[in-house]
Amino acid sequence: MVETRKASGYIFVGGHLCLDFVNTEVIRDGGPLDLLRDFDDLISWLVQAQVIDKSEAREALEKWSGKREGIRAFEEALRFRAVLRNLVERIAKGKSVQQSAIDAINNLLGSRPGYLQIKRVRGGFERHVHAETVEPVHLLVPIAMSASELLCYVDLSRIKKCKNPDCVIFFCDTTKNQARNWCSMSACGNRMKVAAHYYRKRSKK
């Protein structure tokens, strides 16, 4: 019986799956830390991100954990995450989106067999893609879908990096007057405010 791995400090403050995926690379104790160490971590992140459920996770682990397909899918996940990081870094700086990023997203979107279905929901209908996970790399397709939604439907001026220079977390600022500066108030906001206050007091002396 394969058990899904325990939580390891994943951060879900991005507001979009693709941003949360980028945010699996963090700064801890002054140095970079990759929260995804292997295929099993990727699966545990996908569960926490509610991309797959626990039974899908168990199935994926049984089929691919420690196997060549799993290792390859994990390498592909890291490659795709690097593409996404570069993409959101550029967006946050107001730079143009590179064709190579669009190609990487399209490659993943085109890799998984699936078809659109509609289902009845409260007050109407909803469309969703019925897709099969034939290969482990197909697990990354929802992340590519999220990136495509970001590019197509989101006001890109709302994509920001946390204002703490020592933090690398990205998020979509959905506040009315686009006033969000921090990944989270507790992690960076308060710390930076205290530092600014201290600096102001010192510079008055």
Ligand SMILES: [Zn+2]
């Ligand atoms: Zn931060």
